[in-house]
Amino acid sequence: MPDKQGQKPSAIVVGGGPAGLTAAIALAGAGLTTVLVGKRPAKADNRTTALLAGSVTALKTLGVWELCAAQAAPLKLMRIVDDTRRLWRAPEVKFEADEIDLDAFGYNIENRRLVAALEQRARALPSLRMIEDEFSSVVPDDAAVTVTLRSGGTLQTHLVIAADGRRSLCRAAAGIAIDERDYRQVALTVCVKHSRSHRDTSTEFHTPNGPFTLVPLPGNRSSLVWVLGAADADAIAALDDAELSAEIERASHSILGKIEVEAGRGMFPLSVATVRRFAGKRIALVGEAAHVIPPIGAQGLNLGLRDAATIGELAIAAQRDGRDIGSADVLSHYDKMRRTDVGSRTLAIDLLNRTLLTDFLPVQGMRGLGLYMIDRIGPLRRAVMREGVSPAAAQPLLMRGEVL
Ligand SMILES: Cc1cc2nc3c(=O)[nH]c(=O)nc-3n(C[C@H](O)[C@H](O)[C@H](O)COP(=O)(O)OP(=O)(O)OC[C@H]3O[C@@H](n4cnc5c(N)ncnc54)[C@H](O)[C@@H]3O)c2cc1C
Numbered sequence: 001m002p003d004k005q006g007q008k009p010s011a012i013v014v015g016g017g018p019a020g021l022t023a024a025i026a027l028a029g030a031g032l033t034t035v036l037v038g039k040r041p042a043k044a045d046n047r048t049t050a051l052l053a054g055s056v057t058a059l060k061t062l063g064v065w066e067l068c069a070a071q072a073a074p075l076k077l078m079r080i081v082d083d084t085r086r087l088w089r090a091p092e093v094k095f096e097a098d099e100i101d102l103d104a105f106g107y108n109i110e111n112r113r114l115v116a117a118l119e120q121r122a123r124a125l126p127s128l129r130m131i132e133d134e135f136s137s138v139v140p141d142d143a144a145v146t147v148t149l150r151s152g153g154t155l156q157t158h159l160v161i162a163a164d165g166r167r168s169l170c171r172a173a174a175g176i177a178i179d180e181r182d183y184r185q186v187a188l189t190v191c192v193k194h195s196r197s198h199r200d201t202s203t204e205f206h207t208p209n210g211p212f213t214l215v216p217l218p219g220n221r222s223s224l225v226w227v228l229g230a231a232d233a234d235a236i237a238a239l240d241d242a243e244l245s246a247e248i249e250r251a252s253h254s255i256l257g258k259i260e261v262e263a264g265r266g267m268f269p270l271s272v273a274t275v276r277r278f279a280g281k282r283i284a285l286v287g288e289a290a291h292v293i294p295p296i297g298a299q300g301l302n303l304g305l306r307d308a309a310t311i312g313e314l315a316i317a318a319q320r321d322g323r324d325i326g327s328a329d330v331l332s333h334y335d336k337m338r339r340t341d342v343g344s345r346t347l348a349i350d351l352l353n354r355t356l357l358t359d360f361l362p363v364q365g366m367r368g369l370g371l372y373m374i375d376r377i378g379p380l381r382r383a384v385m386r387e388g389v390s391p392a393a394a395q396p397l398l399m400r401g402e403v404l
Helices: 018-029 053-061 111-123 169-173 230-237 241-251 300-320 328-357 361-376 378-389
Strands: 011-014 034-037 048-052 073-075 077-082 093-096 106-110 128-131 135-140 145-149 154-157 159-162 178-194 201-207 210-217 221-229 259-275 283-285
Touching (some): 011 018, 011 145, 018 111, 018 159, 048 111, 048 210, 073 210, 093 361, 093 378, 106 210, 111 128, 135 159, 145 159, 159 300, 178 241, 221 230, 221 241, 230 259, 241 259, 259 328, 300 328
Parallel strands (some): 011 159, 034 128, 159 283
Antiparallel strands (some): 048 106, 077 093, 135 145, 145 154, 201 210
16 A cells, blocks of 8 residues: 555655656656655756657656647657768668658657656646755665755655766665766757758767757757867857857758757766666666766667656556565666666667767778668668667556556
């Protein structure tokens, strides 16, 4: 039986970003008494997220999608254009959603709109208590975890779902090590208006510094993620709006016509990081607390949502069977279920990024050959698309549209 409000909650989710909110909604939506401890970051997030089909299905199932669908744009065609001007360049590769019988690979939405829809849904759930605060410590022991709030006061629970981002304190509390490598690249993010239609197409130009990716938003708007070396990023970020608009138009070969940047720019230093274990000591890591990958192929938060759906599924099943939802059994099952999905995607994205940056000709050649084969061999291309949208190794129930 779920605990009653005011008593020890079944679970505490820490971190009110998209991964944490999704986990909290999944648990509370199934009736588990849940507390979400989260404080909005001081700086507004101007990024967008390309939510792939499985993530959209999960958000529909959780009652979130209807609150933000109108603010999302479909991704029907994805193009990768080799813009390296190297000797061995890859052909342009096009992925079309209808080739794998989908209307769209997914939908792109501004993070602030996604988070607003998640918060609206979370506030409507009677089993979910939201505490707008930071936590200062998380201390696990054999029987429970104690979470201390910055403003004073403590809470105890059987399971902490740690969605406290890449510098996770919970990860340290669980004694989980993380392997991290800095890329010395920075992603500049900005939303733009343009004079030509994007035709529901995202275009990823692969440059020798990293990808330059335009992803559709509703109307004649797109989001840009421009990956640069640190010095170039500083120089570009120092441009005024008119200069930056002109620079983006040039770098995009004017495919979207005249560009006008909107207010708000973000700069994100890029790295790749994966934990050695996904859970321990009654603490399960989700989202960037568990893995960080560069923004190539729209995978980061899609992985984070699959983490949230998976731990939700396992915890709810344990509670229904009268088992301890934070037990070593539940956590080791979670660890096993997330390894292949996160590991394989991290490896693939890391390889793609590193082969782009290398000056080593044979590696450039291999990369070109790989993309050439994907372009020319239909079954291979379709397999890559299917795997990108819904991985064979990880299809939590929510991603299949099943209510928890
Ligand atoms: C440029 C760029 C583009 C991207 N594009 C895509 C894309 O198209 N598709 C995709 O799938 N992914 C994308 N990603 C990845 C995606 O943005 C991240 O995976 C996602 O934002 C991580 O969400 P999260 O909830 O795990 O962490 P966060 O959003 O970092 O949330 C962590 C939360 O924890 C809170 N917190 C931390 N410490 C405490 C504390 N002590 N007490 C209380 N709260 C705390 C923070 O305030 C924050 O609200 C992109 C990433 C970048 C850098």
